[in-house]
Amino acid sequence: MKLFRAALPALAMTFLLAGCAADSGSVGNPVFRPFQWFSYANGDDIREQCTAGRNARYRLIYNAIYDEQVRTYDIVQVAPSGAAVQTTNVFRGGTIGADWLLGQVSGSGARAGNYSRVDISLDDLVAIEQALIRSGFEKPAIRGQILHSDEFYWIAMVCREGNFKYYAWTDRNADVAKLPFREVLAKGDETGAAFVEPYTPTVFGRSSRYYTAGRGGTYFTMQIGDNGIIR
Template sequence: MSMSLWFSRMTAVVLAFSALAGCTYRGGDIGDPAVRKFHWYSYLEGEDIRANCQAGTPDRFRVVYTGLYDQQLRMYEVDSLRRVLSVKVVEPGGMGRLSFDDPMAPSRAREERVQLNEASYHGLVAAFAASGVFAPPPVGLELPSRSYHWTAATCRGGRYGFTAWKHPSPAFAAITFDKVLFGLDFTGIPVAAAGPVPFDPQLEDRAKRLETTTFTLKVGENGLGGW
């Protein structure tokens, strides 16, 4: 590889990485691939939730499952006032939704909204608590983009919190809220079950040639501590 080609590819990777990491999410359709490109890290961390979390504000819960970043993202948000669960799922291979009017349709999230009754709402919050959503975070835990993991950004009782779980681990295996969320998920898209990360020779080759972006997030004391 020539030096000029290496430099141009490295520049493209750095720009893509900066796009993911550099912009604060303050609301908007994270199911839109353009929004996701610039706000993913901030969305995961819940910067918008943290900025508005204070005594007297409604509880908010944002829980995200990454089934390998380039394969499946499942985003769950709970509106405690309206008792509504918002579900958004992104996966590759959505060419059946390709449209001349919207060429980005295959990359957009499939969305559903579920009205929760009191029992289902409180049952979900109880599952969050039992799984450690409101417990101290595992500071230093690394979350590679090519891994299976959950993150949770919350505002509960006026206090912001962020935590995460990575497969395989006892903490990941002990999660109970996943079954509750999946039971309320009517997108029709099968869950990418956690397991060994498959070896992808094409992805590895593109990574060596700096033609794709992979990243690793790290859990901090009050959000993401770096990447």
């Protein structure tokens, strides 16, 4: 797919959903966390406003075992300069509560100190775009790919000029530890939270979509369709 390669020269050229859909990263009450997390991880808010003339938006998610560490990177291009704002959050999935959004806005609450909002240059944004291309982002999403919450994986999604693209990487289709965009995202990450490196986890029984894993953890899966999560 040549959409994103061709769009590089045109780089110089946010979101509320109702109900269960994600709202700027909010995942609400822990009882409903998986459903709202799926909405955020599927980019439902980005898809709804992905129309020609809107600022380009990027979202990348690193799942380093959901209950151990999740890193989210939301990037919005700022017209007409072509520069962008990168919002980074680092947290343990099992600790997400109703103050998730408030923590982003105020830097207070359960995740104080694990949030940053940084202006990045057009050159930085182009570097992210090129790193995505080198990582295989232009390929079609792998239909049927399973993302396990107790494993390591990356998700990326981009909307530009009304075109939405989605892709995921696990250790079954990539070297998750060495994907090129990790380094360029780090430039706009001022959370100070150490990056949890991939390792081979101890996997407890997987008998259903949701179950309480060992040590009080949470387990669920997400399955990739043509261009996002199947629900």
